[in-house]
Structures are given as C-alpha cells and as structure tokens.
Amino acid sequence: MSDLDLRGVSRWYGNVVAVNDVTMTLGPGVTGLLGPNGAGKTTLLHMMAGFLAPSRGEVLIDGDATWRNPAIYRKLGLVNEREAVYGFLSGKEFVRASAKLHGLPDADAATRRAIELVEMTDAQDRRMDTYSKGMRQRMRVAAALVHDPAVLLLDEPFNGMDPRQRMHMMDLLHRLGAQGRTVLFSSHILEEVEQVSGTVQVIVAGRLAASGDYRTIRRLMTHRPHVFAIRSSDDRRLAVALMASDSVAGVTLGKDGLTVHAGDYGTFTRALPRIALDEGVRVRQLIPSDESLESVFSYLVSA
Numbered sequence: 001m002s003d004l005d006l007r008g009v010s011r012w013y014g015n016v017v018a019v020n021d022v023t024m025t026l027g028p029g030v031t032g033l034l035g036p037n038g039a040g041k042t043t044l045l046h047m048m049a050g051f052l053a054p055s056r057g058e059v060l061i062d063g064d065a066t067w068r069n070p071a072i073y074r075k076l077g078l079v080n081e082r083e084a085v086y087g088f089l090s091g092k093e094f095v096r097a098s099a100k101l102h103g104l105p106d107a108d109a110a111t112r113r114a115i116e117l118v119e120m121t122d123a124q125d126r127r128m129d130t131y132s133k134g135m136r137q138r139m140r141v142a143a144a145l146v147h148d149p150a151v152l153l154l155d156e157p158f159n160g161m162d163p164r165q166r167m168h169m170m171d172l173l174h175r176l177g178a179q180g181r182t183v184l185f186s187s188h189i190l191e192e193v194e195q196v197s198g199t200v201q202v203i204v205a206g207r208l209a210a211s212g213d214y215r216t217i218r219r220l221m222t223h224r225p226h227v228f229a230i231r232s233s234d235d236r237r238l239a240v241a242l243m244a245s246d247s248v249a250g251v252t253l254g255k256d257g258l259t260v261h262a263g264d265y266g267t268f269t270r271a272l273p274r275i276a277l278d279e280g281v282r283v284r285q286l287i288p289s290d291e292s293l294e295s296v297f298s299y300l301v302s303a
C-alpha cells in the first residue's frame with residue numbers, strides 16, 4: 001500500500017499556469033480526478049508520475065519525491081491518454097515488452113498475471129490492431145500493471161469507450177482499488193466518477209476546487225441555486241403556486257413557459273410534483289438551464 005502526497009504543487013508553461021498550488025493526499029482505493037477540459041489534469045498526472053518537474057512544490061510517494069527518481073517506477077504505473085501502441089504486436093508481446101523494460105526477473109509470469117488481471121487471456125495472442133478500443137485499453141492497463149505497482153494513474157481511461165467497455169473498465173478499477181492499490185483516474189464526466197470512485201478531487205483552472213467524499217461533493221453541486229425552464233398545461237396557475245413555495249426564489253412568466261429560479265436543486269425538484277398535483281397542473285417539460293459541467297465547476301470554485 002502506498003500514499004501519494006502533493007504539497008503545494010504548481011506547474012506553469014511560460015505565462016500559462018496549468019496547475020496552481022495543489023495539495024492533496026491519495027491513499028489506497030479508487031479516486032476520481034474530475035475537471036473540465038484544460039483544467040490541468042494531465043499536467044498533474046504527469047507530475048505525479050515523475051514525468052514532469054513541478055515548477056514549485058513536490059510530489060511524494062511514501063515520502064520519496066517522484067521527480068528525478070527512477071526507483072519510483074517500481075511503485076507506479078501510468079496509462080496515458082493518447083493511445084500509442086504498435087498494432088502489429090500481439091497483446092502479450094506488448095505487455096511483455098513492458099515487463100522487459102522494468103527488468104523483471106520472470107517477465108513471462110508477470111505478463112501472464114497482468115493479462116489475467118485485465119481478463120484478456122483469451123485474446124492475448126491477437127494483434128493489437130484487431131482489438132476494440134476497450135480491449136486495447138485493458139491491455140495498456142496490463143502493461144502499466146505488469147510490475148505490480150501499488151499506485152496506478154490513468155488519464156481519461158473511459159474516453160471513446162462504448163457503455164459495455166466502460167462497465168468492464170469500471171469493474172477493473174474497482175477490483176484494483178479493492179486489492180489495496182492507490183488508483184487515480186481523470187475524467188471530465190461527473191457520472192463516470194460517480195460510478196467508480198467514492199473519493200473525488202475536483203480541479204478547475206489548475207486549482208483544487210473541492211475534495212473528498214463523492215456524495216458530499218455531489219450535494220455541494222446540487223445544493224446551489226438552479227434555473228429551470230418549465231412548460232405546463234397552465235403556466236399562469238403554476239407560477240402563482242410556485243411563488244408561494246419556499247423552494248422558489250423567483251418566477252418569470254413568458255410566452256414559452258416559466259423560468260424558475262430555485263434556491264436549491266433538491267428541495268425544488270421534490271416540491272414541484274406535489275405543487276403541480278395540488279394545483280391540477282400537468283408539467284410537460286422541466287429543463288435545468290444551467291446544467292453544464294462548467295457552471296457546476298465555477299460554482300464550486302466560488303463556493
């Protein structure tokens with residue numbers, strides 16, 4: 001078991017501050033690194049993996065710096081975002097090359113174990129260019145795991161996968177976390193993080209915006225002012241009733257329906273069906289109008 005520690009880590013490229021004073025500690029289990037595109041997730045993962053020097057601060061695994069420390073590679077594996085595999089290699093050859101690079105004493109046994117772990121034994125002798133995206137991704141995880149590292153970092157591992165492949169990968173990450181490994185994966189999709197990890201680190205514009213238990217963060221995200229567009233069988237009647245509700249801060253009646261400013265997502269969405277029922281109004285459409293991840297993120301930053 002290993003702990004990954006970031007202490008006041010920043011990284012800039014010229015004038016661009018990609019990562020800004022991030023401090024966090026990751027322990028065994030699966031953690032999601034959530035943030036919109038360009039938030040600095042890749043830069044952060046590369047610094048964790050010792051690929052990139054922090055401009056300021058330090059990244060430590062069990063107390064040892066990851067930068068300029070080749071010994072650390074025994075403890076960590078990285079699955080990069082970009083797929084760079086030689087299609088003419090079989091899956092087994094690909095994983096075995098990684099075992100050789102690590103100088104493992106029994107490369108064949110390590111290769112077999114890693115491929116079993118990702119459940120790719122049946123397809124291991126096929127060329128990698130015959131694999132589906134999900135299969136290729138699993139073999140890349142096997143290559144990153146071949147030396148049995150305690151820490152596994154994955155950059156957007158679900159990108160481009162179909163739902164079935166996604167489920168399979170989620171299950172794999174769960175298992176790796178349950179084995180006591182420290183697993184960190186990045187994503188810009190809230191639902192992916194929700195399904196895989198209990199712990200989340202949210203990064204926005206290079207800064208750590210929120211951190212901790214998924215449910216707490218989800219609550220932070222939902223317990224915030226929301227704007228909804230509503231169409232109903234009787235907009236005027238519904239508007240009057242909604243204005244009397246504690247859950248509503250303001251209502252605008254337009255020719256295309258209502259715009260409702262709710263004080264709190266949860267309270268309002270629970271109250272609306274009851275109010276509509278009491279008034280005998282049928283709700284035809286309910287659209288949250290500021291639901292983009294960016295708006296959620298910027299709320300978290302300002303919270």
Ligand SMILES: Nc1ncnc2c1ncn2[C@@H]1O[C@H](COP(=O)(O)OP(=O)(O)OP(=O)(O)O)[C@@H](O)[C@H]1O
Nearest residue numbers: 013016017018035036037038039040041042043044
């Ligand atoms: N080599 C580089 N030179 C200059 N700027 C860079 C470099 N790498 C990243 N950046 C900038 O740093 C910021 C963070 O980029 P990074 O790739 O770490 O974000 P990300 O969260 O991984 O985004 P994405 O999911 O889109 O890859 C961006 O503004 C990006 O343009």
